Amino acid sequence: MSAWARTAGLPAAALALVGGVLAVQLANGGGSFEPMRTADPCVERTVTAQADGIEGLTESLVLLGVDGAACRLDTSREAFVLELGQGGERTDAEIDALREGLRDAVRRMDDEGSLPPASDLVDEALDTAELNGFLEAAIRALPDSVVDAALKTDDVLLRAIDELDLRELLGDLDSQDELNAQLEVAITQAVKDSLAARLRDLI
Amino acid sequence: MRRAVAPLLAVTVALVLADSAVVTLALPDILQELDASVPQVAWVLICFNLVLGLVSVPTAMSLLRVSPRVPSAIGIAVFAGASAWCAVAGSIDVLIVARCVQALGGALALVGCLELMVAEWGERRGVAAWVTAGVVGTATGPVAGGLLTQAISWEAIFVVQVPFAVLAVPAALAVRAAPAQVPDRHRPEARPNLTLALLSAALTAALFLLVLLLVEGWRRSPATAALTVSVVPVAALAARPLARLLRASPQVEVAVGCFLVAGGLAGLAIPPSAYLAWTIAPQALVGLGLGLTVDRLTAQAMDMRLPRARHAGWTIAARHVGVVVGLAILTPVFTADLRDAQVPAQEAITALVIDAALQPQDKVDLAGALGEELSEQQGRVPDLHRAFTSLDLDPDDRLVADELERDLDSQLERAATHAFRDSFLIGSGLALAALATALLPRRRRTT
Known part of the structure; x- marks a missing residue:
């Protein structure tokens, strides 16, 4: 073996080995094996609710609303949710951002035509609401077209969002029953307010 | 019995140097069983290397004035006793103290065994066997520790060392003639010791960080982690035949070895996924680098330099201070990154x-x-x-x-x-620093 080969053989083999290993690692995504990055909450994302009825609608509104709130607070959706999960007193800025985020979500779903007709909401609300039997029967007797003409879903939801005590609601995040009870009260009140406003407009 | 004397002494050298990293894979179990904190458990590793690094040169100096037989036997006995103490330690503080005593005995055993192995096998073969035993111990320590932890318990790591060390005590006393003691003739060889220290710091990154990544980060069992990191000693064994095939000079081997360790650590910093297979090739590079460098550098630092024990002490000090420096640099980096x-x-x-x-x-x-x-x-x-x-x-x-x-x-x-990436890259940087010291032009001697 020549002197040159003796001097250069091992370094050349080492260069080839190191270069080959690093090239294979990088070619298979070695430089980018890191945690998923959070998405920009200000960019609209498509959400799919897993639940049906009012629960599914609430799920969609919350998913979109949290995005809107995070965008307003200049943070990520995930950081905002983790912050809410910590418990403790919520700031006015967080409450305001969440309320506005939920209102934006209603408007967006209305624009997309993905809000259900009010009659769907009323039927389901009646199933759980503890109303006078006569009154419940009277409302159920109304044709859907009458209900849909009298109530606009977006109006009911926007009023419900304004009715909601978000501070208290965020304190009961762990309990679905508590959450439902609060939503029910808010929606029932919103339906009443919406009907009253409609009547005022007609008169 | 006579034939077993030198091999038993070589096994003792391998055991002492394996102890440098043998507990790495047992640290999570120790943390849990002894109710310790992460910094406390890191001291189980650090204290042994620190004490060994600090006392090896003074220990070697003290051996110059006496026959090495009895001090070596005492050192091995202390190492065995402290190993047993480690196994029964009921608290992290006791374990750390026992590890310090183990290192004190280990330092005496290491330098003493060198003299005794030279007495048994002659200068060339004795030194070569001592160096090789050290490399084998260093490379196989984490593997053996991981397998024992998984199969039995972390205490087993220390228990299995006791019988080997106990057998080595009469072996040390059985050595007939100790080599003649020589006066202090040569200054320590700075360059190979510095390269050795930097490379040991880098190898700490390879072994310590990799097993932590496998066990803590990827949640693999200690046995799986041990089998995975066994690539390093296997590749280290393959390095010598490869070097012989290409007939490179020792200086080229050392430089190439440092480069391979640096490349391997860079590869460990960027695995494409958490599949164990992605660690194999980078580990093989580290193992080849280890096999090409540590024995060469140790031999260069000791080559024809007298007194032999003192220069051996410097190599031990360089390696273990390097490990401590590596841990001191890397531990805060990866804990902060985690x-x-x-x-x-x-x-x-x-x-x-x-x-x-x-x-x-x-x-x-x-x-x-x-x-x-x-x-x-x-x-x-x-x-x-x-x-x-x-x-x-x-x-x-x-x-x-x-x-x-x-x-x-x-x-x-x-x-x-991702959290381990910077630490592996720092380790790679340490290996490149070792390469730089190996490539520095030699200063010409003036007469």
């Missing part, structure tokens, strides 16, 4: 849970259970499986939950791997 990795990992997990195709109430329940797991296992990579087993789901949703669990585990693996 802490910093928690936020992106939590956010990635939150995103996946929010977007999961599960019913809202199941998501709320899962989020609560995951939150409990994350807070319970603060400072460590959490095991999320319990959070999923606590869910009451129908069969369709269970399939979705299983897929979600895999995705969440993948995010944790990504976060842990």
Whole structure:
């Protein structure tokens, strides 16, 4: 073996080995094996609710609303949710951002035509609401077209969002029953307010 | 019996040097069983290397004035006794003190065994066997420790050392003639010792960080981790035949070895996924580098330099101070990076849970259970499986939950791997610094 080969053989083999290993690692995504990055909450994302009825609608509104709130607070959706999960007193800025985020979500779903007709909401609300039997029967007797003409879903939801005590609601995040009870009260009140406003407009 | 004397002494050398990193894979078990903190458990590793690094030269100096037989036997006996003490230590403080005593005995045993092996096998073969035993011990320590921890317990690591060391005590006393003591003739060889120190710091990154990544980050068992890191000693064994084939000079071998270690550590910094196979080729590079460098550098530092024991002491000091320096540099870096990795990992997990195709109430329940797991296992990579087993789901949703669990585990693996990246790259930088010291032009001697 020549002197040159003796001097250069091992370094050349080492260069080839190191270069080959690093090239294979990088070619298979070695430089980018890191945690998923959070998405920009200000960019609209498509959400799919897993639940049906009012629960599914609430799920969609919350998913979109949290995005809107995070965008307003200049943070990520995930950081905002983790912050809410910590418990403790919520700031006015967080409450305001969440309320506005939920209102934006209603408007967006209305624009997309993905809000259900009010009659769907009323039927389901009646199933759980503890109303006078006569009154419940009277409302159920109304044709859907009458209900849909009298109530606009977006109006009911926007009023419900304004009715909601978000501070208290965020304190009961762990309990679905508590959450439902609060939503029910808010929606029932919103339906009443919406009907009253409609009547005022007609008169 | 006579034939067994020198091999028993070589085994003792390998055991003492294996102890430098033998507990690496047992650290999570020690942490849990002795109710210790992460910094305390790191001291189980650091204290042994620190004491060995600090006392090896003074120990070698003290041996110049006496016959090495009795001091070596005492050193081996202290090492054996302290190993037994480590095995029965009931608290982390006792274990750390026992490890310090183990290193004190180990230092005496190492330098004494060198003289005794030279007495038994002659200068050339004795020194070569002492160097090789050290390399084998260093490379196989984590593997042996991991297998014993998985098969029996962390205490077994120390228990199995006792009989070998006990047998080596009469072997040391049985050596007939100790070599003649020589006066202090040569100054320590700075360059190979410095290269050795920097390379040891880099190799610490390879062995210590890799097993931590495998066990803590990727949640593999100690046995799996041990089998995985066995690539390093196997490749180290293959290095010598490769070097013989290419007939490179010792200087070229050392420089190439440092480069291979640097390249291997860079490869470990960028695995494409958490599959163990992605660590094999980078580890092979590290192992080849280890096999090409440590014995050459040790031989260069000791070559024809007298008194032999003192120069051997310098090589031990360089290696173990290098390990301590490596741990001192890397531990704060990767612990801080692991802490910093928690936020992106939590956010990635939150995103996946929010977007999961599960019913809202199941998501709320899962989020609560995951939150409990994350807070319970603060400072460590959490095991999320319990959070999923606590869910009451129908069969369709269970399939979705299983897929979600895999995705969440993948995010944790990504976060842990990313957190180790800088430390591996620093290790690679240390190996390149070792390469720079090996490439520095030699100063010409003036007469």
